[in-house]
Amino acid sequence: MxxxxxxxxxxxxxxxxxxxxxxxxxxxxxxxxxxxxxxxxxxxxxxxxxxxxxxxxxxxxxxxxxxxxxxxxxxxxxxxxxxxxxxxxxxxxxxxxxxxxxxxxxxxxxxxxxxxxxNIQRAYPVYWWTPANLRKETKVQDLEKVSTNDSEKVLSGQSMARTSNVDPDSVVISPHHLYIPDSFDLDGDELAVLSRLQARLRWDSAMDERPRAYSSSS
Structure with a gap:
């Protein structure tokens, strides 16, 4: 033993x-x-x-x-x-x-x-090897070095759109989408902050998504 x-x-x-x-x-x-x-x-x-x-x-x-x-x-x-x-x-x-x-x-x-x-009523494991996303993604520039004109290319693999359907004074962040009003002109530093916030949302969503799905189905 x-x-x-x-x-x-x-x-x-x-x-x-x-x-x-x-x-x-x-x-x-x-x-x-x-x-x-x-x-x-x-x-x-x-x-x-x-x-x-x-x-x-x-x-x-x-x-x-x-x-x-x-x-x-x-x-x-x-x-x-x-x-x-x-x-x-x-x-x-x-x-x-x-x-x-x-x-x-x-x-x-x-x-x-x-x-x-x-896995009868819950979800395990949360990950097998690492919580990080290991899928090959397009290499992007350093967030702090991105110019304003290239801002929409920063969040590679994530939906990022200019839209007039949201509050003109608000930025909407979700785990997989980022909506920026047409009137907003963001630089690299500001996008870096948004990227970190969205990464946190994606992580929290991944932790909660599967257990919530199991509980709702039961």
Whole structure:
């Protein structure tokens, strides 16, 4: 029994919208932590007094796996416990290198079950690999260097229109559309602000859209 997988289960089955519970974090975070724990133990085991240094090995394993997860954007808190167990628990230490594929397999099974269970009335995962949009888009100029005449080309891939159907003193921003009155003449700095606001709206909409769809259908 690996206690840290119990903590992973709570995240995978209950905190399904947090980035810490998404498949990338849950699987890779646990796997990196298990690998780190086993390697740290093997290094400390080279010392004849390694049993007296187990507490040091546990602290080092936790610190190293924390740095790895932060660097690879795979932070999964239960992974810290996995690394500590790999250096301090006798039963897990006895497993040796096989502990790594065991943790990988267990994490993958938990994610598979989470996808089945959490999609009955909710939506999981929010994303598989990253919340960022990885689709290839047309390269655009630096927002702060865009001239006023090129303002309508800034938000590549998004609908941006000049219109007389809105309040002549208002700009309307939605997750996928931006309406600017004909009388408005925006420069690059102003468009940069609008772009950041629209990006925030798109992110919030993506987080809410699927769960809302499921609840309304039920």
């Amino acid at each position: 690996i206690a840290s997988l119990g903590a992973s289960a709570i995240l995978d089955y209950n905190s399904i919208r947090t980035p810490l519970a998404q498949p990338r974090n849950a699987i890779l975070g646990q796997t990196f932590s298990a690998l780190t724990g086993v390697i740290v133990h093997k290094l400390f085991h080279l010392n004849s007094d390694w049993e007296d240094l187990q507490w040091v090995a546990g602290a080092v394993a936790c610190a190293v796996c924390s740095a790895i997860m932060a660097t690879t954007n795979t932070v999964h808190p239960p992974g810290g416990a996995t690394a500590v167990l790999a250096t301090t628990n006798a039963e897990i230490i006895a497993m040796g290198w096989i502990f790594i594929p065991f943790v990988l397999m267990s994490s993958a099974i938990m994610i598979t079950l989470a996808c089945l269970i959490n």
